[in-house]
């Protein structure tokens with residue numbers, strides 16, 4: 360192993376500490392805690408784990424957590440009514456509706472109903488548009504967490520070749536926008552890209568967000584590249600009946616070529632929740648009429 364390990368877990372802990380300090384100041388000045396509402400529809404076990412983890416970390420950072428667990432057969436109309444009630448509630452600064460939603464509910468309709476200034480996931484088209492044109496707004500938590508790790512590791516990103524693998528609205532597209540805003544030369548690769556290994560080999564920065572276990576191999580990487588692995592894939596472990604988490608990058612192989620790499624778990628995953636808390640705090644100060652400086656946290 361020659362690559363340096365990018366410790367997302369440790370960076371996330373530091374970010375949560377900084378959020379905690381500003382959350383305490385918020386409570387002292389505004390007279391209430393910053394509040395995050397998380398809405399979960401149905402009983403997907405992985406979603407339940409994430410929601411529990413979000414709630415716990417929200418409280419640990421000195422903010423108020425409001426959890427709404429709705430049955431899997433909740434109607435779209437009832438969910439939209441719940442979101443509208445949260446939009447109107449002054450103690451709620453941020454709203455997250457856990458995805459994916461059951462098939463009978465139109466996700467885009469739900470996201471469109473969240474007030475953009477409470478959209479701490481950054482999924483609303485207004486926030487996607489703000490990011491695209493360089494206006495302040497909420498940026499999706501996972502790509503913003505990746506960017507924080509990259510800037511911490513590399514300093515300025517200007518002029519670097521970045522290849523983002525994956526073009527989802529949640530990770531790939533906003534990641535590309537963020538890297539472009541940092542003056543990287545950005546390529547967005549995807550399932551139809553011709554000769555993907557050759558494209559990835561150009562990159563000083565690789566962000567893998569495709570959801571294919573261990574797809575990116577050592578010989579796809581330029582020596583010294585910085586590799587950010589967004590994948591969280593549950594696969595069968597060697598021991599029968601057990602599972603383990605792997606990323607979209609073959610970590611063992613890639614570590615012999617990359618300059619630095621995030622592990623899975625312990626890389627991007629913990630950053631996602633820490634940035635959610637950060638976005639909620641930013642929302643709270645804005646909603647209280649005292650917006651934080653853009654680089655405050």
Ligand SMILES: Nc1nc(=O)c2c([nH]1)NC[C@@H]1CN(c3ccc(C(=O)N[C@@H](CCC(=O)O)C(=O)O)cc3)C=[N+]21
Nearest residue numbers: 409455456457458459480624625626627628629631632
């Ligand atoms: N509206 C919405 N917003 C989301 O941000 C959102 C969502 N829906 N739906 C599900 C995905 C997934 N997600 C993760 C958060 C933390 C970890 C995380 O902390 N992972 C740890 C450990 C994971 C484990 O052990 O299972 C790690 O990678 O080290 C992973 C995944 C947020 N999501």
